[in-house]
Amino acid sequence: MLRHFPEAGIIYPHKKRDYFIAAFTFFCVAVCLISDANADMAKQNALGVCGWVFLIGLLLGENKEVRVQVLIAVMFATIGEHFASPFMGGYTYRFGNVPAYVPPGHGMVYLTAVALARSGFFMTHARAITTFVLVVCGLWSLWGVSGIPEQGDWVGAMLFCVFLVYLFKGRSPMVYLAAFFITTWLELIGTAVGTWKWASIDPVLHWQQGNPPSGVAAWYCLVDAVAIGGAPLVFKAWRDVGEWLKAQKGRDDAYQGSGNE
Template sequence: MLHHFPQPNVAYPHRIRDYFIAALTFTCVAISLNMDASGSMEQQNFMGLIAWTFLLGLLFGENKEIRMQVIVAVAFATLGEHFASIYMGGYTYRFGNVPAYVPPGHGMVYLTAVALARSGFFLRYSRKIATFVVLTCGTWSIWGISGYPEQGDQVGALLFCVFLVYLFKGRSPMVYLAAFFITTWLELIGTAAGTWKWAAIEPVMSLSQGNPPSGVAAWYCLVDAVAIGSAPALLSGLRKGNEWLKAGKPQKDVHQGARND
């Protein structure tokens, strides 16, 4: 079950960059979501510009595989936001839109999950972190369907089960573990500040839904899985396309030279 987890009790190296990415994103999330709770559309657009600047700056220090993963994550998550929020009404932002800072924000969230997943701390204590996450999210999910909270959370319990599948069957459990922390952080802050609100009844299966759902990290894990799975194929396609263009260029030059003669 844990064969994709790193070996325990190994002195994995620490990179300051990984912790810097995480600290920056956690801080930006807290500041931006609280600011947007009472801000204007113009402020959202300005925050979007800042978020894109931060994301592009962070990507300069990453390899092409991670950059492609971030591109896929941003594209897939943005489509998901428009479908789940604007079209389905599963949750709603204050202005009924997808704020300009959300797409680059998804990129920073994904990059943070990757950075924490490869950090020395997460690699060394992966099993203890997994135990903490499962117990915490599991308790939260049970509470949501216990009948005690005013707003039930059947969706959260279902998503928690999906999250467990990602965690123990997926090939990138460390990314999913890290995603739990950053996504839970942003969901709790965003909903508490009133930046967005989850519908009490989920629109597809008509199940009760918390604000936020307890297992909401599973949705972000889907983004992570798509990014990790799609990036190699896209890079391979780009590489083959580049090789095809390079192979065709000399032939074009030869034909042009023959015509000139």
Template sequence: MSVVTSKTFFPAFIKTLGTLFLYIFVGLLLDSVFISENYQDSQWLANLVMVIIFSITLFKVNRRIREQMIYAVLIATVGEYAFSLGMGMYTYRLENIPHYIPMGHALVYAGVLYFTKTTYSKNNKVLLEKVFTILIILYAVVFLIFKNDVFGFVLTVATLLVLRKKPRERMFYLAMFIAVGYLEIIGTNYQCWWWPTTAWDVIPFLPSANPPSGISFFYFGLDLGCLYFYKKRHKIAWARMKSIRRLKN
């Protein structure tokens, strides 16, 4: 059974988000403070493992997602240098941009996209959206109460407000929020990177947790960028798809 045709939750989850979560858990451990202090610095190994996993994934996905993953790497590279080194929004352990990070963004993008395309997700779209929304609200509220995460809470509210008028994209971004939340919790607990105590370390009225709960808000830019470049390269095919969609509606 292929990933897309998975009709029940566990196969659909394990073959997409579950596999992604395992990669995140193991891959970030290689770049953790624990490994560097008790063995040796192995960010190079994390980079190597990511290149292998990314290459295998790139080979296995279909042509459209392969192209979008490449766009995701390019956009993420620019974004990382701008947000981390340029604006100081967050800082990596060695105060650099690890090579595995942009490829990691592309893997998250692909993993979430494939989950939303499974038969299970399509058949249970409304249920999953409700469950994800409840989990996201609980997550943001807990961080607000116990970690004074005003910055993350504001971003979470902004995300949910934007998605109210985006029914077609809602499932993708809610699933992305969950995936990014997991990624951030693992990465900050491993001390691969950390976030300052206020937004951008310069806005005192927006105290932030490490990590802020709603940071997935900025993944809108990644997805919109990937779609923008894909549409520009495939104008005729994209127009045909929109026409078919209009006829169905």
């Protein structure tokens, strides 16, 4: 079940860039969400511009594969945001929109999950981190369905089960583990300051839902999985188009050559 986890007992190298990306994103998330809590639309849009500048700057040091993964994550997450929030009403932002900083924010969140997943600390302590995440998220989910909180969280418990599937059956468990930390951070801050609020009753399942749901990281894992799985398809499509164009050019050159004769 742990075949995709790093080998135990190995000391992996630490790269400052990975920790910088994570620390910078954690800081930006807090500043952005707290700033947006009482911001007008103009300031919200300005935060969006800053988000794109920061994301592009961080991507300059990444390879093509990671850049494509981030692009896919941004596109998929943005579509999902518009469907889940304004259309379905699963959660609602202050202005009933999808703030301008959300698309680049998803890119930074995904990049942070990748950076943490490949970091020396996560690779070296993979088992301990896994245990910590399972205990914390598991207890959180149990608390949500225990009847203690006024607003139950059966959706969160279901999402925690989905998260377990991603973790033990997915191709990139370290990314999913890392996603738990950054997404829990942003969800707790965002809901605490009122930047957005989750519906007490899920509009699809009609189950009680926490604010935020305890297993909310599972939604972000879906974005990560699509980004990781979609990148090879994009590269293959790019190669196929390139080969087709090259073949077309070869046929055109051959045709022109025969015409000249």
